[in-house]
Amino acid sequence: xxxxxxxxxxxxxxxxxxxxxxxxxxCLALSLSAPPxxxxxxxxxxxxxxxxxxxAILPGAAAGFLVAGLSLPAMTLGGLVAGLAVALAAxxxxxxxxxxxxxxxxxxxxxxxxxxxxxxSLRGSQVDLLHILFGTVLAxxxxxxxxxxxxxxxxxxxxxxxxRPLVIECVDPLFLRTVSRAGGPVHSAFLALVVVNLxxxxxxxxxxxxxxxxxxxxxxxxxxxxxxxxLIPAAMLVSMLSSVAGxxxxxxxxxxxxxxxxxxxxxxxxxxxxxxxxxxxxxxxxLVRRRHLEA
Amino acid sequence: xxxxxxxxxxxxxxxxxLGYDRHPAVHHLDGTIAAGDLLAVVGPNGAGKSTLLKGIVxxxxxxxxxxxxxxxxxxxxxxxxxxxxxxSFPVSVLDLAAMGLWxxxxxxxxxxxxxxxxxxxxxxxxxxxFEDRPIGTLSGGQxxxxxxxxxxxxxxxxxxxxxxFTGIDExxxxxxxxxxxxxxxxxRTVVAALHDLAxxxxxxxxxxxxxxxxxxxxxxREVLTPPVxxxxxxxxxxxxxxxAICRHDAHHDAHHxxxxxxxxxAAEPHEHGPSHGHxxxxxxHDHRGHEHRxxxxxxxxxxxxxx
Numbered sequence: 001x002x003x004x005x006x007x008x009x010x011x012x013x014x015x016x017x018x019x020x021x022x023x024x025x026x027c028l029a030l031s032l033s034a035p036p037x038x039x040x041x042x043x044x045x046x047x048x049x050x051x052x053x054x055x056a057i058l059p060g061a062a063a064g065f066l067v068a069g070l071s072l073p074a075m076t077l078g079g080l081v082a083g084l085a086v087a088l089a090a091x092x093x094x095x096x097x098x099x100x101x102x103x104x105x106x107x108x109x110x111x112x113x114x115x116x117x118x119x120x121s122l123r124g125s126q127v128d129l130l131h132i133l134f135g136t137v138l139a140x141x142x143x144x145x146x147x148x149x150x151x152x153x154x155x156x157x158x159x160x161x162x163x164r165p166l167v168i169e170c171v172d173p174l175f176l177r178t179v180s181r182a183g184g185p186v187h188s189a190f191l192a193l194v195v196v197n198l199x200x201x202x203x204x205x206x207x208x209x210x211x212x213x214x215x216x217x218x219x220x221x222x223x224x225x226x227x228x229x230x231l232i233p234a235a236m237l238v239s240m241l242s243s244v245a246g247x248x249x250x251x252x253x254x255x256x257x258x259x260x261x262x263x264x265x266x267x268x269x270x271x272x273x274x275x276x277x278x279x280x281x282x283x284x285x286x287l288v289r290r291r292h293l294e295a
Numbered sequence: 296x297x298x299x300x301x302x303x304x305x306x307x308x309x310x311x312x313l314g315y316d317r318h319p320a321v322h323h324l325d326g327t328i329a330a331g332d333l334l335a336v337v338g339p340n341g342a343g344k345s346t347l348l349k350g351i352v353x354x355x356x357x358x359x360x361x362x363x364x365x366x367x368x369x370x371x372x373x374x375x376x377x378x379x380x381x382x383s384f385p386v387s388v389l390d391l392a393a394m395g396l397w398x399x400x401x402x403x404x405x406x407x408x409x410x411x412x413x414x415x416x417x418x419x420x421x422x423x424x425f426e427d428r429p430i431g432t433l434s435g436g437q438x439x440x441x442x443x444x445x446x447x448x449x450x451x452x453x454x455x456x457x458x459x460f461t462g463i464d465e466x467x468x469x470x471x472x473x474x475x476x477x478x479x480x481x482x483r484t485v486v487a488a489l490h491d492l493a494x495x496x497x498x499x500x501x502x503x504x505x506x507x508x509x510x511x512x513x514x515x516r517e518v519l520t521p522p523v524x525x526x527x528x529x530x531x532x533x534x535x536x537x538x539a540i541c542r543h544d545a546h547h548d549a550h551h552x553x554x555x556x557x558x559x560x561a562a563e564p565h566e567h568g569p570s571h572g573h574x575x576x577x578x579x580h581d582h583r584g585h586e587h588r589x590x591x592x593x594x595x596x597x598x599x600x601x602x
Contacts, residue, residue: 227385
């Protein structure tokens with residue numbers, strides 16, 4: 001295989017087809033904003049919580065779908081409202097009852113998921129349901145791209161502003177409570193960012209997999225970097241690689257391979273490889289016992 | 296340090312009752328911790344020592360009564376017993392200490408110019424060279440030292456320490472006690488919940504013995520006597536059995552005058568509280584304390600008028 005062939009294989013699809021370029025742009029925008037949030041979610045042991053929140057978006061999107069059909073603004077708005085409502089309600093239940101946050105979120109997300117599927121089935125077909133659950137990354141229109149770009153910019157700016165209190169909140173929430181009242185608002189703002197990014201991800205990857213580009217790259221990055229300044233760029237890089245690889249694989253595959261799952265599978269493959277060879281606690285590095293140091 | 300900022304270091308309790316889920320853990324505490332005091336809070340397990348510190352810092356809300364501590368809660372530095380610190384979170388020792396600078400720096404101001412201050416604080420706790428170590432790699436004693444560096448940087452008028460030496464070796468304890476003495480010398484108010492009575496006798500001029508209620512409060516050598524300690528133990532045990540009922544809550548307004556059941560036990564803090572500053576502090580207390588006491592009362596009068 002010559003270099004030209006390789007270029008054709010890797011770059012060709014994006015040069016040739018507008019929908020591939022749009023898909024790539026959307027995924028790269030998502031790759032800049034979702035993985036940093038995933039890093040914080042992972043470090044706070046809230047990975048499963050974001051999963052729950054992504055399901056919470058479904059009934060909102062479904063309600064938008066009921067009202068306006070497959071319309072981007074209606075479904076986005078519905079998803080945002082539902083996601084924020086569930087995040088708020090779960091927080092409220094946690095503060096005012098004996099339930100811990102994960103338990104109350106689990107309850108809400110089961111209700112949401114069942115309610116969402118129920119709502120879509122009221123009017124839509126199986127195809128519509130699949131569309132909402134797994135997204136349509138190859139059919140991103142201008143509005144969807146604008147939305148993804150906006151979400152990405154908003155997230156990066158907000159993270160920069162919240163970074164210090166957010167890190168303190170993660171490490172020592174009690175300390176932050178004693179020196180400032182920022183803890184509660186910062187936590188809420190962080191959850192809101194997660195919801196916004198899941199709604200963005202839902203355009204591309206669907207409600208079930210939106211969390212894929214948020215968490216898998218972050219978890220993968222853990223095998224390559226030790227501190228936040230390494231984890232966040234590493235997670236972004238993994239997410240971008242997964243996006244490109246997933247798009248290319250789904251394009252070149254002979255059979256019709258759904259693109260959203262292909263992207264998440266690519267991220268999954270990177271995770272498995274990193275788990276094996278990653279220098280920070282990867283399996284092989286653990287098995288090879290290196291000679292200990294003098295002090 | 297001017298008089299005003301020193302006064303901000305006083306802590307005043309009025310009929311303070313703290314607890315969880317309506318079960319009181321600290322009962323009807325009255326009195327004032329004078330600004331610049333170095334006070335040990337002593338009592339059996341479950342006596343309410345930690346609860347009292349949490350009440351001062353505002354972590355739990357009083358069931359009854361009030362606690363006034365400084366103009367803002369931010370003026371208090373608090374080291375909890377079991378810090379709910381996530382030690383697996385990847386931040387460095389320097390980052391942990393730097394949290395102490397939250398009040399001057401907030402969320403956005405640059406940390407870069409403060410680096411020498413941070414290094415200095417870490418040096419003061421004996422952690423020179425540990426700046427870039429992740430906090431997860433520190434030993435228990437080193438971690439406690441790092442938290443003390445954060446306390447130094449908080450530069451607070453009131454410092455609350457909840458069993459700061461539990462599980463800490465002798466050398467580290469001695470180093471940290473030296474820091475505490477330094478804070479006392481600077482006129483900061485230090486309140487520490489402690490178990491080691493020998494340590495209290497050696498380093499703390501005044502002591503509050505509590506067993507869910509104040510048992511005795513005053514100069515350490517007068518307070519830490521076998522009868523008082525025996526009563527603390529007995530009361531804390533007796534109180535456990537009757538934990539669900541509080542005889543005083545119904546007629547709380549009258550509790551200043553009458554204490555039919557436990558007058559003897561509670562009377563002491565009532566008398567000692569406001570006046571205990573006059574004769575305590577064998578060595579470390581200088582004349583400054585006396586000068587302040589006048590403003591001190593004015594200050595409380597103001598507090599009363601405003602709140």
